[in-house]
Amino acid sequence: MGARADRREAVTGYAFVLPSFVGFLAFLAVPIAVVIWLSFQHWDLITPARFVGLQNWFSVFADGRFARSLGITAIFVAVAVPLQTCFGLLVGVLLSRRVRGSGLFRVAFLIPWISAPITLGIVWKWIFAPTDGLLNALIGHRVEWLASPQLVLGTIIFVAVWSNVGYVSLFFAAGLGAIPEEVIEAARIDGAGGWQAFWRIQLPLLRPTTFFVVVTGLISAFQIFDTVYALAPNGGPQGAADVVSGRIYHEAFQSFEFGHASVMALVLMVILVIATVASGLYFSKRTVHELS
Numbered sequence: 001m002g003a004r005a006d007r008r009e010a011v012t013g014y015a016f017v018l019p020s021f022v023g024f025l026a027f028l029a030v031p032i033a034v035v036i037w038l039s040f041q042h043w044d045l046i047t048p049a050r051f052v053g054l055q056n057w058f059s060v061f062a063d064g065r066f067a068r069s070l071g072i073t074a075i076f077v078a079v080a081v082p083l084q085t086c087f088g089l090l091v092g093v094l095l096s097r098r099v100r101g102s103g104l105f106r107v108a109f110l111i112p113w114i115s116a117p118i119t120l121g122i123v124w125k126w127i128f129a130p131t132d133g134l135l136n137a138l139i140g141h142r143v144e145w146l147a148s149p150q151l152v153l154g155t156i157i158f159v160a161v162w163s164n165v166g167y168v169s170l171f172f173a174a175g176l177g178a179i180p181e182e183v184i185e186a187a188r189i190d191g192a193g194g195w196q197a198f199w200r201i202q203l204p205l206l207r208p209t210t211f212f213v214v215v216t217g218l219i220s221a222f223q224i225f226d227t228v229y230a231l232a233p234n235g236g237p238q239g240a241a242d243v244v245s246g247r248i249y250h251e252a253f254q255s256f257e258f259g260h261a262s263v264m265a266l267v268l269m270v271i272l273v274i275a276t277v278a279s280g281l282y283f284s285k286r287t288v289h290e291l292s
Helices: 002-038 055-062 064-095 102-114 117-127 134-139 152-177 181-189 194-205 207-222 226-231 244-253 258-284
Strands: none
Touching: 002 258, 055 064, 055 258, 064 102, 064 152, 064 207, 064 244, 102 152, 117 134, 117 152, 117 226, 152 207, 152 226, 181 194, 194 207, 207 258, 226 244, 244 258
């Protein structure tokens, strides 16, 4: 009787796990395996795939355009992620004040994040238009925001940060709201001012939240595509906004070099894994998990 009950319990457990396991296979394991296989093939969607060994890898790493795309993406990540994290923290502090109308502001800040990036890109492209754009009309001067190699990447960073600040701020506001008031009151009784209480008490307790928004921000920033595609298609002027995801799209669906695109995708995946692990190691010794 006991063995039958154990088998029934095991079958029930496997039945609950099965949907997640199928999803893991269908949407993660199998696609990664296919991309690894394609990285050793020459395939253009028309002729049959042909094994070429490491030729795709050598070609990609010898291609200066991919190296340049990695550099542009690194600049984008290094600027956008800290900016959206800092501004998100600032907005989160303001939203956590529980003043009248704060709920409306939370919705307003979240709308850019839940909106389709392509739609936002079209709107911002009109705002940055050199002749009839809203921004140039306001400043009374013609500026080639998206046609200048010196300005296009900074313009895209601004739009990306603007789109993500609301998302980040909600997590920080939730994290601040989870800190008991007794902890803050105890700090104030001990003579800590508002800034000291925030810097020495609240900010350390926000490190799990900070870890989450930084890691998700890194993953999102390294994979940015829609916003760049809408504002600066084909890498922008002189390829100044040719990010890695855009380069992968170009190789796969414009040049039909799926082997090259697969190699680039795998390199991007390795970079994301390294960035995530490095962030975890950095925050693991600095994260406060409990208030007791």
